[in-house]
Amino acid sequence: MLIQRGVLSGFQVFGRLLVLFLLISSPLSANEHSLDTALVLADILRAARSEIASQQPTINNDLIGDKGLSGEVIQQRVIARLQEAGKAERLSNPANDVEAQLIEAQLQSILEIIDENQPLINKEGIGFKGFVPAVFAQLTNERFGEKVGTIAEIKVTAPIELVRNRKARPDKWERNVIETRFKSETWSKGQLYSDEAEGKNGSAFRVMVPEYYGDACLACHGGPKGEVDVTGYPKEGGQAGDLGGSISITLYK
Ligand code: HEC
Incomplete structure (x- = not known):
């Protein structure tokens, strides 16, 4: 009997392993x-921005009034984009x-922001309207925050020296x-970062997805540095492949 002390039966071993597994895995x-x-939220944001990017020629057409781009139409096209992908x-x-x-809150925010901007989108006689993907994304993310901000936040931020909209400034x-991480030489390009950290409404699970300039971005964010782009901001002098910003998602506990 003495010898048996300390020796665990198969059941006991299994029980302990199960507890350990639950402790680690939950x-x-x-x-x-x-x-x-x-x-999922980042995918919806990206699909929505891509849709608004592809609609720029229509949105900026000064000859047409009603563009047929209602909130519902855009929302459906965003969903279709996600389906295709x-x-x-x-x-x-x-x-x-x-x-x-x-x-639901994000899809509804997209719909509302497009509907509220119909007078701008449908304005005849002006070409470029400044309703670019980044502006649309900022408005949509703010609306999302108004709806569910105590549960989650979606933000597009950038390295501090590149930030255009003060509201997009990165927090600490x-x-x-x-x-x-993202600026480190050893960071694999495109790799996201996630961690538990404080958000402005308390402890959260936070995710950062880096974004890099592609050729299409350089009309506004490229060179020559300091030259004013079509939206009225000085260009950043970026090059294709440079880190341009980050999608930041906060999920409160
Ligand atoms: C037509 C000009 C234009 C193009 C093209 C453009 N942007 Fe921007 N970008 C802007 C403007 C204007 C803002 C500021 C939006 C606002 O006022 O909230 C902005 C903001 C941003 C921000 C948010 C942080 C900030 O500075 O406020 C990021 C990140 C960003 N752009 C990255 C990109 C990337 C990546 C691309 C290409 C896929 C791109 N942009 C294409 C004009 C442009």
Whole structure:
């Protein structure tokens, strides 16, 4: 009997392993869940910006009044874009109630911002209207914050020296991720960063997705540095492939 002391039965071993597994895996899977939710929101944002980018020639056409680009039309086109990219699964099958609520709030924000900007979009006699993807994204993200800001935030931020809109300035955590991770020589391009950290409404799971300039961005963010772009901002002097900003998603606990 003495010899047997300290020796665990198969059941005991299994029980302990199970407890250990649950201890290790439950916080992890909660964060994995959150990461997936954050990436769905980032996908919707990107699809929506791409849609507004592809509509620029129509939006900036000075000869047509009604462009037929209602909030509902744009919302449907964003969903269609996600479907084409094979990224719409979570829209019809959200992982949980919170994710469902956030997706709904984001799609609704897109619809509202487009509807509210109909007078601008449909204005005859002016070409460039300044309703560029970044402006649309900023407005949509603000609206999202008004709806569900205690649960989640979506923001597009940038390295501090590149920030155009003061509201897009990185907070301390975002700035740190940009400076110490995304700008690091050893960071693999495109890799996201996520961590538990404080957001302005408390402790959160936070995700940063880096964004790089492509050729299409350089008309405004390229060179010569300081020359004013079509939107009235001085160009940053960026080059294709340079870090231009980051999508920042905050999911409160
Ligand atoms: C037609 C000009 C134009 C083009 C093209 C353009 N941007 Fe911008 N970008 C802007 C303007 C204007 C703002 C400021 C929006 C605002 O007022 O909120 C901005 C803001 C941003 C921001 C948010 C941070 C900030 O500075 O306020 C990022 C990040 C960004 N742009 C990246 C890009 C990338 C990446 C591309 C290419 C995919 C791109 N931009 C293409 C004009 C442009």
